[in-house]
Amino acid sequence: MLNQHAFSTNQIDEADQSRVHVYRLLARLLREPADAALLAALGQMTGDDSELGQAITVLADAAAATSMAACRDEYNVLFIGLGRGILTPFGSYYLTGFMHEKPLARLRDDMRPLGIARSDDVKDPEDHVAALMEMMAGLIDGSFGAIQPVSAQRAFFDAHVASWTPHFFKDLEGCASADFYKSVGRIGRLFMAIEQEAFEM
Template sequence: MLNQQARSTNRVDETDQSRVNVYRLLARLLREPPDASLISILTQMTGDSSELGEAIADLSNAAAGTSLADARDEYEMLFIGLGRGMLTPFGSYYLTGFMHEKPLARLRNDMRPLGIARNHDVKDPEDHAAALMEMMAGLIDGTFGAIQPLTVQKRFFDSHVGSWTPHFFRDLETCSSARFFKPVGRMGRLFMAIEQAAFEM
């Protein structure tokens, strides 16, 4: 979804790599319908006894108990639909009620100095939840050219991620039509809360 530059050669510590992994998993789950490879990976995942670990285990169980066709149909129903899905995973929509509004312009202004650019093949605006998950991962691991310090990560998170994605993930978790994606919503909601708390320390 995003153009990537030469990744920083600096090493990412284990905690930050774990953050990157969760952001990238959320990005993949939200970016496009699941395929057989993703379902296979999900079924092999295990979680610990934390709330986030339990959500990961629930997602693994959902992947094991859902056919690929049903998971793909659910994605289409939730995020695409006939004209529009049941949920609209864009920052401008959540913050203003409309697409392509000022939150998107502010995001684009903040992306440029960080070396982040949308892939020209992607039609969705940059404030899609999947794109923002990818951006956060890239800021942490240097995908866009440099590993960004926590101050930069926090500023970007507060401005463009924490301002609306917790509400989106809660809506996904509580959507009556979500089955496979219900634990995705729970995982996202819990992870956003963990990130918010960590940034405030």
């Protein structure tokens, strides 16, 4: 979804690598429906005893209990629909009620100096939730050219992620039409709260 540079994960510690993994997992699950290989891999995951770890175990169980076709249908109902899905996973829409509004312009302004650019083959605006999850991962591991300090990560998170994604993930977790994606919403909600708390320390 975004243009990325070659990078080495050896430059970040284990805690940051774990953050990258969660951001990239959320990005992949929200970018497009899970295929059979991803569902199989998710079904093998095990979480620890933390609340987030338990949510990962719930996701693994949900992945094992669903099919690629069911996942695709659920994704389409939630995010695509006939004209629009039940949820609209874009920052501008969540913040203003309309697409392509000022929050998107502000995001683009902040992306440029960080070396972040949308891939030419992507049609969605950059404020899609999956793109923002990818951006956060890239700021942490340097896949946009440089590992960003915590201060830069926090500024971007506060401006473009914390402003609306916790509401989106809560809506996804509570959506009556969600089955597999309820667990995705739960992980997102919990992880956004963990990130918010960590940045405030």
